[in-house]
Amino acid sequence: MDFKADYFVLFGIKPVFRLDLSDLDSRYRDIQAQVHPDRFAHAGEAEKRLSMQWATHANEAYQALKKPLERAKYMLHLAGHDIQAENNTAMPADFLMEQMEWREAVMEARSGGDHHELERLHNRLRSDIKSRYEELGQLLDDAQDFTLATDRVRRLMFLEKLLYEIDDALASLEE
Amino acid sequence: MALFQIAEPGESAAPHEHKLAIGIDLGTTNSLVATVRSGIAVCLNDDQGRPLLPSVVRYHADGSTEVGYDAQKNQAVDPKNTIVSVKRFMGRGTKDIAHIESMPYDFIEAPGMVRVKTHAGIKSPVETSAEILKVLKARAEAGLGGDLVGAVITVPAYFDDAQRQATKDAARLAGLNVLRLLNEPTAAAIAYGLDNAAEGVYAVYDLGGGTFDISILKLTKGVFEVMSTGGDSALGGDDFDHRIYCWVIEQSKPQPLSPEDSRRLMMRCREAKEFLTNNPEAPISLRLASGEMIDVKLDVATFANITQTLISKTLQPVKKALRDAGLRAEDIKGVVMVGGATRMPQIQKAIGDFFRQEPLTNLDPDKVVALGAATQANLLAGNKTGKDDWLLLDVIPLSLGLETMGGLTEKVIPRNSTIPTARAQEFTTFKDGQTAMAIHVVQGEREMVSDCRSLARFELRGIPPMVAGAARIRVTFQVDADGLLSVTAREQTTGVESSITVKPSYGLSDDEIAGMLKDSMAHAKDDAVARALKEAQVEAQRMIEATEAALAEDAHLLNEAEIAKIKATIAKLAETMAGDNRRLINIAMDDLGYETQTFAHRRMDQSIKKVLSGRNVDDIEVGEEGEKA
Numbered sequence: 001m002d003f004k005a006d007y008f009v010l011f012g013i014k015p016v017f018r019l020d021l022s023d024l025d026s027r028y029r030d031i032q033a034q035v036h037p038d039r040f041a042h043a044g045e046a047e048k049r050l051s052m053q054w055a056t057h058a059n060e061a062y063q064a065l066k067k068p069l070e071r072a073k074y075m076l077h078l079a080g081h082d083i084q085a086e087n088n089t090a091m092p093a094d095f096l097m098e099q100m101e102w103r104e105a106v107m108e109a110r111s112g113g114d115h116h117e118l119e120r121l122h123n124r125l126r127s128d129i130k131s132r133y134e135e136l137g138q139l140l141d142d143a144q145d146f147t148l149a150t151d152r153v154r155r156l157m158f159l160e161k162l163l164y165e166i167d168d169a170l171a172s173l174e175e
Numbered sequence: 176m177a178l179f180q181i182a183e184p185g186e187s188a189a190p191h192e193h194k195l196a197i198g199i200d201l202g203t204t205n206s207l208v209a210t211v212r213s214g215i216a217v218c219l220n221d222d223q224g225r226p227l228l229p230s231v232v233r234y235h236a237d238g239s240t241e242v243g244y245d246a247q248k249n250q251a252v253d254p255k256n257t258i259v260s261v262k263r264f265m266g267r268g269t270k271d272i273a274h275i276e277s278m279p280y281d282f283i284e285a286p287g288m289v290r291v292k293t294h295a296g297i298k299s300p301v302e303t304s305a306e307i308l309k310v311l312k313a314r315a316e317a318g319l320g321g322d323l324v325g326a327v328i329t330v331p332a333y334f335d336d337a338q339r340q341a342t343k344d345a346a347r348l349a350g351l352n353v354l355r356l357l358n359e360p361t362a363a364a365i366a367y368g369l370d371n372a373a374e375g376v377y378a379v380y381d382l383g384g385g386t387f388d389i390s391i392l393k394l395t396k397g398v399f400e401v402m403s404t405g406g407d408s409a410l411g412g413d414d415f416d417h418r419i420y421c422w423v424i425e426q427s428k429p430q431p432l433s434p435e436d437s438r439r440l441m442m443r444c445r446e447a448k449e450f451l452t453n454n455p456e457a458p459i460s461l462r463l464a465s466g467e468m469i470d471v472k473l474d475v476a477t478f479a480n481i482t483q484t485l486i487s488k489t490l491q492p493v494k495k496a497l498r499d500a501g502l503r504a505e506d507i508k509g510v511v512m513v514g515g516a517t518r519m520p521q522i523q524k525a526i527g528d529f530f531r532q533e534p535l536t537n538l539d540p541d542k543v544v545a546l547g548a549a550t551q552a553n554l555l556a557g558n559k560t561g562k563d564d565w566l567l568l569d570v571i572p573l574s575l576g577l578e579t580m581g582g583l584t585e586k587v588i589p590r591n592s593t594i595p596t597a598r599a600q601e602f603t604t605f606k607d608g609q610t611a612m613a614i615h616v617v618q619g620e621r622e623m624v625s626d627c628r629s630l631a632r633f634e635l636r637g638i639p640p641m642v643a644g645a646a647r648i649r650v651t652f653q654v655d656a657d658g659l660l661s662v663t664a665r666e667q668t669t670g671v672e673s674s675i676t677v678k679p680s681y682g683l684s685d686d687e688i689a690g691m692l693k694d695s696m697a698h699a700k701d702d703a704v705a706r707a708l709k710e711a712q713v714e715a716q717r718m719i720e721a722t723e724a725a726l727a728e729d730a731h732l733l734n735e736a737e738i739a740k741i742k743a744t745i746a747k748l749a750e751t752m753a754g755d756n757r758r759l760i761n762i763a764m765d766d767l768g769y770e771t772q773t774f775a776h777r778r779m780d781q782s783i784k785k786v787l788s789g790r791n792v793d794d795i796e797v798g799e800e801g802e803k804a
Contacts, residue, residue, distance in 0.1 A: 011787070030786045031783060031786060031787070032568060034779075034782040035782075035783065036566055036568070037595060038355065038567060038656065041325070041355055041555035042325065042717075044718060044764075046768045046771075046775065047775050050779060051779075052653075052655055054779060056653070059594075060596070171498060
């Protein structure tokens with residue numbers, strides 16, 4: 001066991017996208033139950049530090065695997081495929097166009113205070129995202145087509161951000 | 176230094192003795208201390224049977240202090256030297272403190288945190304809080320009849336790094352070993368959750384005198400997980416008094432009130448508020464200095480009506496916290512009520528309506544935080560039994576970020592991240608030959624740096640001169656289990672590596688703490704030197720016991736030579752400990768700590784392997800079958 005081992009190895013699970021999340025949860029809790037600083041509150045400095053490093057590592061690993069987008073990114077990283085999140089401008093024109101339309105619809109609903117429309121957009125986007133994750137599961141676990149998966153992950157990054165913005169708009173209307 | 180004390184469920188880590196640990200609710204208005212006795216958390220009362228200690232400290236000219244009810248009584252006589260609600264000043268500058276102009280103190284702006292000038296000298300809020308903690312510590316030692324191994328001290332979930340650090344420093348100054356800083360709502364949930372042994376998602380609604388906090392917690396198989404927190408630091412029970420006050424003025428339209436009249440009327444309003452908890456109607460009458468008489472009756476319906484906006488103001492953060500947790504009101508299994516203000520029936524009704532269930536009120540809302548803190552302290556001290564074993568996974572309440580171009584904030588660790596947590600970020604130089612760079616760490620959710628709290632500014636120096644963009648400086652932000660930040664920077668270019676640890680600028684330096692300790696000793700009867708020696712001896716004894724327990728359990732992880740080396744180091748420490756040289760004891764403890772490092776690593780690895788082994792293979796096969804099906 002060391003900090004360089006990959007997160008799937010840390011939790012002792014198969015490196016797949018379609019994870020059993022409740023199993024991951026319970027493994028995460030089991031590990032924290034062993035390494036968490038609360039278990040070493042009355043211990044010496046060296047042990048406290050070691051425990052903090054382990055607990056930090058377990059938290060990091062859990063965060064990377066818990067959410068599907070993060071998990072996909074991490075799997076691609078392990079497979080040596082770079083997401084290139086920083087220079088992610090080279091998306092197909094039709095996808096970008098679609099994104100602009102979405103954004104306009106959200107902005108319009110937001111400025112018009114149209115709660116109902118925002119809810120509708122939210123639900124539509126959510127089900128779109130869900131089916132894209134199903135596709136991603138096939139690409140990563142069955143086809144192992146990492147190149148196509150990388151493209152799908154980039155798209156999902158846009159969509160998740162958009163979903164966040166809709167939630168944000170809904171929140172601002174509620175307040 | 177103790178080695179790992181990992182006990183299997185049902186088996187105690189240290190079977191021989193019960194360690195004395197306390198929980199302290201260091202409140203704005205009142206503070207409490209509690210402990211676990213025969214498996215039950217109880218508040219410790221003062222010699223007059225009172226559990227509360229008013230958080231009021233009066234400084235006398237000779238440097239002595241008066242804390243609690245006596246200080247509170249004399250508040251009006253000596254306002255400049257009687258510090259109330261010091262919690263509001265912890266880790267705060269003058270510009271952060273609300274209504275500072277109406278306070279009677281001589282404030283002095285100091286780097287990081289305000290100071291108050293009293294006739295006993297200039298006092299930091301850390302010192303004043305330490306006075307409160309000392310009284311509670313003495314109460315606990317007298318009541319429990321022994322040395323305390325440590326304390327859990329609660330802080331509002333919304334406390335930022337500066338406020339947490341100040342609280343920890345105060346405890347250190349009071350001579351308390353802090354086992355953990357615990358968020359108040361989490362403490363409340365521990366007090367309830369374990370009593371009721373219930374799994375599910377809970378909301379903790381905490382309306383104190385001056386602040387409101389909401390937390391959403393998940394309880395699963397002995398794990399408390401904080402899913403989100405929120406609140407309003409300028410909303411509390413006092414605002415309800417104020418609403419009644421305004422209503423009375425509107426009803427009776429008296430001549431303008433003198434400050435004294437206004438203070439007395441406010442007190443009557445508070446009494447009326449409390450009276451309405453169990454009565455349909457409260458009389459409010461007061462003869463003013465002018466002879467004019469105020470005489471009105473406030474009924475429950477009117478009270479509910481005039482405070483409705485305050486209650487809906489608390490529901491906004493509740494909704495936000497639910498949203499942050501990705502939940503709806505109906506997902507909440509129970510609502511824990513904390514703070515005396517939650518006794519108000521209209522609050523219980525509003526919360527009941529919102530969550531469509533009766534809130535939990537069977538524990539005293541004034542005591543519930545201290546009781547939970549004591550329960551956690553008992554666990555952290557190592558007094559666990561199999562059935563009471565649980566783990567708390569808490570979160571950081573506010574995002575940590577860095578200043579970037581144009582005064583904007585870049586989030587480094589988002590709020591609600593489970594702690595401990597860390598994040599490394601790489602920086603580079605933007606000029607040829609640049610050898611230094613400035614880093615500004617802030618805390619808060621806003622986009623502009625100026626709207627966030629500045630935690631630390633520091634400079635990285637000694638970067639080897641290179642062309643712009645060639646240097647690689649890795650800065651690591653670590654938040655520990657108390658929610659406290661430390662920053663390390665490592666420059667890792669041409670094999671030159673340097674590492675620094677930065678303590679945020681508002682934290683007191685070790686020298687300052689030492690100076691304050693010396694000052695406080697000058698006025699205390701106990702001898703600082705003797706106390707320090709005793710502490711070192713207790714610590715050394717603890718370390719020896721823990722190491723021996725570890726050897727008894729896990730000697731198979733070591734070879735003969737390693738065992739012999741550790742045993743020799745133990746013997747050396749035992750020998751040194753019998754003497755009275757504190758410095759030598761500390762050196763011997765460091766030696767033992769060093770000699771047992773590898774052992775500690777192997778024990779940690781073993782425990783992790785143990786927890787995951789045995790089920791891996793089976794689970795994976797089940798998973799595959801599941802996929803085929």
